[in-house]
Amino acid sequence: MILASLQASEWLPGDAIPSEMELAARYAVSQGTVRKAIDELAAQNLLVRRQGKGTFVATHQEEDFQYRFLRLEPDSGHKLHLKSHFLACENLKSDVLIARLLKLKVGDCVIRIDRVQSSDGRPIVFEEIWLPEGRFKGLTLEALNAWPGPMYAFYECEYATHMVRAEEKIKAVLANSELAKHLQVSEGAALLSVERVAFTYGNKPVEIRRARYDTSDQHYDNKLN
Amino acid sequence: MILASLQASEWLPGDAIPSEMELAARYAVSQGTVRKAIDELAAQNLLVRRQGKGTFVATHQEEDFQYRFLRLEPDSGHKLHLKSHFLACENLKSDVLIARLLKLKVGDCVIRIDRVQSSDGRPIVFEEIWLPEGRFKGLTLEALNAWPGPMYAFYECEYATHMVRAEEKIKAVLANSELAKHLQVSEGAALLSVERVAFTYGNKPVEIRRARYDTSDQHYDNKLN
DNA sequence: CAGTGGTCTAGACCACTTC
DNA sequence: AAGTGGTCTAGACCACTGC
Numbered sequence: 001m002i003l004a005s006l007q008a009s010e011w012l013p014g015d016a017i018p019s020e021m022e023l024a025a026r027y028a029v030s031q032g033t034v035r036k037a038i039d040e041l042a043a044q045n046l047l048v049r050r051q052g053k054g055t056f057v058a059t060h061q062e063e064d065f066q067y068r069f070l071r072l073e074p075d076s077g078h079k080l081h082l083k084s085h086f087l088a089c090e091n092l093k094s095d096v097l098i099a100r101l102l103k104l105k106v107g108d109c110v111i112r113i114d115r116v117q118s119s120d121g122r123p124i125v126f127e128e129i130w131l132p133e134g135r136f137k138g139l140t141l142e143a144l145n146a147w148p149g150p151m152y153a154f155y156e157c158e159y160a161t162h163m164v165r166a167e168e169k170i171k172a173v174l175a176n177s178e179l180a181k182h183l184q185v186s187e188g189a190a191l192l193s194v195e196r197v198a199f200t201y202g203n204k205p206v207e208i209r210r211a212r213y214d215t216s217d218q219h220y221d222n223k224l225n
Numbered sequence: 226m227i228l229a230s231l232q233a234s235e236w237l238p239g240d241a242i243p244s245e246m247e248l249a250a251r252y253a254v255s256q257g258t259v260r261k262a263i264d265e266l267a268a269q270n271l272l273v274r275r276q277g278k279g280t281f282v283a284t285h286q287e288e289d290f291q292y293r294f295l296r297l298e299p300d301s302g303h304k305l306h307l308k309s310h311f312l313a314c315e316n317l318k319s320d321v322l323i324a325r326l327l328k329l330k331v332g333d334c335v336i337r338i339d340r341v342q343s344s345d346g347r348p349i350v351f352e353e354i355w356l357p358e359g360r361f362k363g364l365t366l367e368a369l370n371a372w373p374g375p376m377y378a379f380y381e382c383e384y385a386t387h388m389v390r391a392e393e394k395i396k397a398v399l400a401n402s403e404l405a406k407h408l409q410v411s412e413g414a415a416l417l418s419v420e421r422v423a424f425t426y427g428n429k430p431v432e433i434r435r436a437r438y439d440t441s442d443q444h445y446d447n448k449l450n
Numbered sequence: 451c452a453g454t455g456g457t458c459t460a461g462a463c464c465a466c467t468t469c
Numbered sequence: 470a471a472g473t474g475g476t477c478t479a480g481a482c483c484a485c486t487g488c
Binding site for chain 3: 019049051
């Protein structure tokens with residue numbers, strides 16, 4: 001029931017949800033039961049508990065959630081700071097592949113965005129992004145380039161779309177001439193290909209992203225449990 | 226306290242631990258407290274709950290835990306079935322890099338293993354593995370090639386070493402002549418490099434693994450939450 | 451000091467497994 | 470039927486936050 005309220009935007013990202021006692025009264029269960037439910041949602045990063053303050057809806061606008069889905073880090077171990085530069089933002093008709101991943105019909109309108117991310121002026125990431133036009137109406141290149149923070153915070157603020165999880169398929173590929181140009185590497189250099197599908201509440205896919213990382217001085221970091 | 230017992234091998238992988246009531250009596254706490262502790266360890270995949278049966282120490286010998294740390298899967302979506310072929314197993318002195326990762330002293334004895342894993346006779350993975358000689362005394366190439374299952378099950382059965390988690394750093398690299406030969410790809414092909422440190426109880430690193438995957442027909446699959 | 455989440459208790463009843 | 474984990478309750482007390 002809490003999840004349904006989140007999905008229905010009854011509480012927005014960053015908001016505090018009602019206290020455990022209030023929820024217990026509302027659903028006519030005990031505090032312990034509410035607690036367990038919240039624990040599970042917090043374990044999935046949908047809620048954030050803060051002792052003494054309350055329980056909050058997770059948001060990509062928060063410091064600690066800012067680059068939650070970015071696994072790239074410098075080999076040196078320092079923190080990566082990337083600067084975005086958007087190259088293109090255009091509307092087009094969805095092909096079979098994108099339609100299937102976004103659960104649209106072939107020919108439905110989608111928005112396609114290109115961007116490069118750089119660290120210290122050196123390009124590290126080239127991305128192609130597909131969004132369903134229905135949910136992201138009126139998105140422009142200017143708006144994207146004017147936005148200072150992470151993209152998922154932009155989606156939240158401008159399009160009330162909060163990403164809850166993502167799936168990535170990773171491969172090694174060779175740079176073609178276009179990628180070589182964007183990432184300032186030689187043709188035939190090895191690049192990391194990361195194809196991501198990102199989901200909002202209710203397992204709804206709302207973003208496809210194909211990224212190419214230059215991993216000469218950084219790596220994709222993964223923890224296995 | 227339960228974690229300490231696991232670390233001390235009081236209960237071995239695959240064993241049932243005492244029931245919640247027994248543990249409650251042993252530690253002089255209530256069943257609910259034991260339950261919460263077990264829940265946390267189960268969330269970390271250290272224990273496995275089975276309703277009606279009991280709670281068990283996780284083991285890589287179990288079906289579902291067999292390839293817990295292998296994220297590679299065919300693009301087709303089917304299940305990958307890999308066959309191991311060990312090429313080498315030799316003792317040598319640890320260099321600076323390996324010593325640091327395994328928390329040994331430079332010059333301490335380590336075991337270095339090479340293997341190739343194939344799917345349908347086609348080589349997919351080439352791995353170099355380093356183990357601390359102290360914990361894996363007497364390991365031979367013959368023993369490795371005679372073992373039918375996954376390596377982490379081998380470590381458990383033969384060396385009482387259970388892996389609980391791992392960290393991987395992933396890059397894209399180009400095949401040199403040696404890799405090209407082992408993986409039957411051309412020199413200069415793009416390969417996925419996966420460098421793993423695997424840990425037993427108590428955050429103790431006990432295996433370094435540098436793998437190269439041919440990702441032409443398979444990919445590294447990752448879920449982000 | 452009031453309100454929040456964090457931990458713990460003792461006990462009820464349910465669902466699944468085994469004999 | 471006995472024993473296991475699974476869910477839930479009602480209430481106690483603690484730790485942290487903000488006024």
